[in-house]
Amino acid sequence: MTRPLEGLIVLEFCQYLAGPWAGLRLADLGARVIKVERPKTGEACRQLATKNIYVDGDSLVFHTINRGKESFAANLKDPDDLAAVKKLIGQADVMTHNFRPGVMEKIGLDYDSVRDINPRMIYASVTGYGTEGPWKLKPGQDLLAQSMSGIQHLTGKHGDAPTPIGTAVADGICGVHFTQGILAALVRRGKTGQGAKIEVSLLESLIDLQFEALTTYLNDGKRPPVRSAVSAAHPYQGAPYGIYPTADGFLALAMGDLARLAETLEHPELGELAGERSAFESADEIRAIIAEHLVTQDTQAWLDCLEPAGVWCAAVMDYDELTKHPGYQTLEMDQTVTREGAPPVKTLRCPVRINGERLFCEAAAPRVGQDNDRIHAEMLDA
């Protein structure tokens, strides 16, 4: 199948997560993504490991986020290398970087200089907190951005310390927005021929991620969110919304009519309470009664009772349960990529399907500079 971005060339000067996240998605959708990395050591993410796991000298994190890309090693402070990179820029459609403000200007690859080389270029940059103001030089790091964004007051239960989301959510959502901006600029270029400058930051992306709760806050007299004391899941949802212990695990209950839930559970006391009280004001009291009841039977017994009645519920699963489940296996979400001479890496495929087809990728993350010869032959020496 022809992928939608086939024929497009992306130069990725980005390091770590947010920017390369966008490069990964563009590669999945068919673009040729070339990482431009410093010789020998390559980009910093190669040494940024979780659980100290490395495969073939690079962190597993790096492998996860850079599969399907090529690598061109170049020292941007060396005039010959810089000249080669500028020649690549002349032929590329998109370039991304996440240097701190001022760095690209010093190298001579700032937006205006690049536009002189290639006026059709989509020039896209990621920062931590924007390019002006007191935080412009602060390290753009996921946990720090989460800490500053207010998001830590949404997860966890009443009385808990501020609770970060336990994944690189700032990098991730910023990578999503980065990709959106780049693609939108490509759509415009297809009509008008013009290039574009796209800018995103971790903090702005986290503000956008919270837009529902923030809009509520901005218009309800700025009352701070209050996390539930019982079965907490979302500070702005009333009962029964939450996660409840059962006799052998946990059950998630989404929004739903309390009276119907009471009827299905054959719980008259809950029914009475539901009739008298607000699902918001008395949320914790109501949740406590539900919790007391749900802990008496196994998760599956509750699913058998609630699902046929149309109550929105699910078992809480871990990765063992998820990946062994026929529901997950049906999706064929896993794929394996292999670097020549190295152990295979089992990871996930692109989550967007095009024309009914899943988009798999065979190429593993590149070694530093592995494609220099080919890129020279195809794009520089000709």
Next chain:
Amino acid sequence: MDLPLQDHLVVDLSQFLSGPSASLRLADLGATVVKVERPETGDICRHLYVSDTMIDGDSTIFHAINRNKLGYAADLKDADDLAKVKKLIEQADVVMHNFRPGVIERLGLDYETVKKINPRAVYATISGYGDEGPWADKPGQDLLVQAMTGAAWLSGNADAGPVPMGLAVADIWSGGLLVHGILAALVRRGVTGEGALVEVNMIEAMADFQFEPITVYHHDGELPQRTASNNAHALLGAPYGVYETADGHLALAMGRVPQLGELLDCSALLEYETPDSWFGERDAIKAILAAHLKTKPTQAWLDVLEPADIWCAGVMDWAQLMATEGFEVLDMIQEVQRGAGSTYQTSCCPIRLDGERLKFSMGSCGLGEHNAQLDATYQLKPS
């Protein structure tokens, strides 16, 4: 400035958050988005209240998600209304929905049908779990998808039980991915003239959201273990976490533990010399840090750590954040006005284009507010 999607018409049949968050982004990028809703009740999200605050009778989240769209009321089970919507679709660049599998076929607006009446349309769908397999008919709801994909075992401390992420991350991530597919298909269409089918489901999206920890799980077969205290990422060693101080909380990202020991004047940290120990003995290290950091206010620690280039930050809530100059320069809040005259504040598109912040003054649409206008503009009434 030319907005990237100006002159693009999006017909959005979706409701709640996943699909509508995608069409909001398309609107912010310049598209004309027509929100098609059933008469009388409309999008269920209008009545999905999250607090006692409403604006013109609708929930605050509806207003957050549906600003800058045109409201068109149509009963898709009514032949006349369906004909009008089909006429709109004939002229559309993007058609999107998030019905459960089977529903759109019964309505006669499935991909094959739409492709016949408009081969240039990009047809985009979000489902909960795809259209096959044992979960296909389950409700595609954020908390359920978080629960099923293991996402509740990453946040909070080791003994906290499942801790879901306290916002609708599965919906928003799915919507974000749908935008990727739609825009990529529009890029392609610019070359070939052909439309495309773009599909996202929330389970795959939430797996993708966790692709880093799931890849680690595939590698070593171990479930993520959160730290006993101060957890911020199950797969990272000390000091990575949030710590109570004398007057608030301090976040510490990656850093060298002995260096922290010196800077913070905490000698117990000096013995953890190797990076292996920062992961293997992270609970002990975090306990030492937690006890030590309580002794002084946040700013005192920042004054020591920031000049040494340690990755750290004070933890803020929204009130604190919004009082900062750093927030003000981002210019992320806008006031919008509804057709009925009421105004409200909300955040704006986080993507800057050609150096400009994209803001729009149009608030959320009333149910069917723009029927007459759209009937006229797109000549939807039978002649």
